[in-house]
Amino acid sequence: MKRGLLLLLIILFAGAWLGEKMVQDPGYVLISYDRTTIETSLWVLLVIGLVSFLLAHLLLRLLSKARIPTSELRHWSERRALRNAHRRTLKGLQAFADGSWWKAQRFLGQAAPRAELPLVNYLVAARAAQEQGDDKAADTFLQQARQRSPQSATAVDIAQAQLQFDRGQFEECLATLSALQAKLPKHSQVLRLLHSTLTQLGDWQGLASLIPSLRQNKILPEESLQALELRCYREMLGHTLAQLPPETEHETRVQALNRAWQNLPTKLTSDESLVCDYVSQLTTLGEDARAEIFLRDQIKRNWNETLVRIYGRLKGENTHKQLEIARKWEKDHPNSAALLLTLGRLSMRNEHWGKAIGFFEQSIALQPSAEAYAELCRLLQHLGEHDKLATRLQEGLSTTGAGLPNLPMPEKMAALND
Template sequence: MKKLLILLLILLFAGAWVGQLMIQDSGYTLIAYNNVTIEMSLWVFLIAMFAVFFLFHWALNLLRGSLRSGQRFRLWSQGRNQRIANTKSLKGLIALSEGKWWQAQRLLTQAGDKSELPLISYLAAARAAHEQGEDADCDELLNKARDAAPQAEIAVGISQAQILLSRGQYEPCLATLLDLNKKAPKNTYVMKLLREVYIQLNDWSALSKLIPELRKHNAVKPAKLLKTEQRCYSNILEKSISQLPAHADNEEKAKALGTAWHNMPGQLSSDDVLARHYTNLLVSIGAEEKAEAAIRDLLKRNWDDSLIALYGRIQGSDAKKQLEFAKSFLNDYPMNADLLLTLGRLSLRNQHWGKAVDYFEQSLEEESRPETLSELARLLQHMGETERTLKLIENNFSLIGNGLPQLPMPEKAVAITKPEPIISDDHIHAKPRFKPIS
C-alpha cells in the first residue's frame, strides 16, 4: 500500500512537471516526405509516438496469444490422442495375456504410432495375429514395428524368428537367425534359437560348430548343453554309416564310424552315453571285436547293467579272455542277474556247458526273466535233459504266459505224452536249432 502511494505521488509530481513544461514551450515538430509535410507540437508528437508504441505492443501480444492458443490446442489434442492410445495399448496387452487374441490385435493395432511405445504395440499385435493364424497380418505388423523403430532391428528380427519357428518354417527362420547372428554375434538368445532350428532341421554338423559358441557365452545351462552334445554327436555317428552307399560293406561302415568317433572333441570320447551308442553301432554293423574292446573300457570306468548284458551278446577276439574279464566283476556284483546271464553266455562260447547251466540258474533265481528262462531251457534241451526242461518251463510258466487273456481252462490238467519242447532263442515259440560256439 505504501509503495502504491509513493508511486502515485511520483506520477503526480512528474505530471505536474511535464504540464509546466508544456505551458512554457509547446515545441515544434515537422515531418516532410516528398510533397507531404506534417507539422505538430513536440508534445503531440511524443504522445502520438507513445500511442503507436502501445498499440503495436498490444497487437503483438494479441498475435502471440492466438499462436499460443493454437499450440496449446495442438498439444492438448496430441496428449488426448496419446492417452487414448496408451489406454488401448494397456487393454490390448491385458487381452494378450488373457489369450483374447482378436481383441488384443485390434486394440494394439489401433494404438500403433500414437502410443508412446509403438514398437511394443506392433510386436504384441503381431503375436496376437500369429496366434490366430493370420500370417499376412502378422508379417505386416512386424514390418510396421521395424519401420516404427529402425534401431530395434534385432528385437524385431528375434520376434520374427520365434514366429517362423513356431510355424515350422525352419528354412526362412534359419536365414533370419543367421543374419541376426552376424549383426549381433554375442546375442545368446539368437544362439538358443539357432540351436533349436538346427535340431529341427537335423543339421548336426552345423550344430556341432555352434556348440563351442554356446559354451563360450554360457547361452545354455551345462546340463542341457551336455544333452545337446550327446544328441548331436550320436546323430553324427549314425549319419557316418547311413550316408554311405547302399553297397558299402561292414568294413567300410566300421571305418567311417571310427573316423566319426575319433573326430569328436576329446572330452566327449570319455562320455558314457556316447560311448554306449558308439558300441551299439559297432554291434549293429557286425564289428563285434571293436565293440567288445570298447565295452571293456567302459566297464572299467563305470559299472553298468546294460553294458554287461550287451557284453555277453557279442563275440570278441578271444572268448576265454572275454569270460575271464566278466568273471572279474563277480566279487563286486555276485548277485547281479545281468552279470550272471552274461557269464552263462560266455561260458557257452567256451563250451563250459555245466557252468553255463549254473550261471543261468543263478541269474533266473535272482531275477525271473523270459530271456534267462529261454537261454537255460534251450541249453537243457540240447543237453538232452527234456524232463528238466519241462519242469523248468512249468515252474516258470508265468514268465511266458504273462499278458495272456483270461480264458476258460479244463478243470483237470491233461497228461502230456511224447512231449516236444518248443523253445526259441528269445522266447519259447519254435523248435530250437543250437550249435555250440567255439
C-alpha cells in the same frame, strides 16, 4: 500536404462518379437457396462485401496484435492426438490380454503412428495378426516397426524369428537367428530360440556347437544341458552310417564310424548308452571282433553290468581267450548275475555245455531273469534234458509271470475235453 490534397480529390471524384452510376442504374441481384431468396441492388451487395472484407481484415489484425502463439495451437493438437493414441493403445493391450486378436490388431495398429512407444504397438499388433493366421499383416507391422524404429532392429528381428518359428518356417527362422547371433552372441532370447529351432530341424551338429554358449550364459539347467549334449552325440553317432551312400565300401563305413566315435568329447566316451550304440553299429557291420576288443577295454576301465551282458553276445576272434578274460573278471565280481550269464554264453561258444548250465543256474540263483531262464531252457532242450527243462520252464514262468493278474484257470480234465 500535397499528397493528402491529391488523395482527397481522387476520393471525391470517385465518390461522385459512383454516386452518379448508382443513380443511373442501381442494378439488381437475386440470391436464392432452397426456399429462401435475397433481393438487393448490385451496389448494396458490393458495399456489404467491402465492409465484410474490412471487418475480416480488422479481426485478423486484432488477433495478431493479441499475440496468440500458433505453436500453442499446434501443441494442443498434438497433445490431443497423443491422448487418443494412448487411449487406443490401452484398449489394444487389454484386448490382446483378453485374446480378442482382431480388436488388439485394430486399436494398436491405429494408435501406432501417434503412440509414445510405437515399437510396442507394432510388435503386439504383429503378434495379434499372427494369432489370426494373417501372416501378411504380421509381416507388414514388423516392416513398419523396422522403418519407424530403426534403432530397435534387434527387437524386431527377434519378433520376426519368433513368428517364423510359430509358423513352422524353421529354415527361415534359423537364418534370422544366425544373423542375430553373429551380432549378439550372448543374447538369451536368441540362444533360446536357436536351441528350439535346431531341435525342430534335427540339426544335432548345430546343437552340439551351441551347447557351450547355452552353458556359458546359463540358458538351461546343467542337467538339461548334459542330457541335450548326450542326445546330440547319440543322434550324430546313430546317423553316421545312414548318411553314407549305399555303395560305400565296408571298410570306409567302419572308418567313418570310428571317426564319429573319436570325435566324441572325452567325457562321453564312457557313457553307457553311447558305448552300446557304437557296439551295436559295429555288430551291424559284422565287426563283432572289433566290438569285442573295444567292449573289453571299456569294461576293464569302468565295470558296467549292462556292458558285461552285451559282451557275452559278441563273438571275438578267439572265443577261448574271450572266456578266459571273463573268468578273470569273476574274481573281482563273484556275485554278478550279468557276468555269470555272460560266462554261460561264452561257455556255450566253447561247447562247454555242463559249465554253461552251471553258470546259468548260478545267475538265476543270484537274480532270476527271463534272459537267463531262456538260455538255460534252450540249452537243456538241445541236450535232451526234458525233465530238467520242464522244471526250469515252470520256474521261469513263476518268476517272469509274477506280475500277472489273478485270473480263473480251466480245470485240467475240462481243458483236455475241450
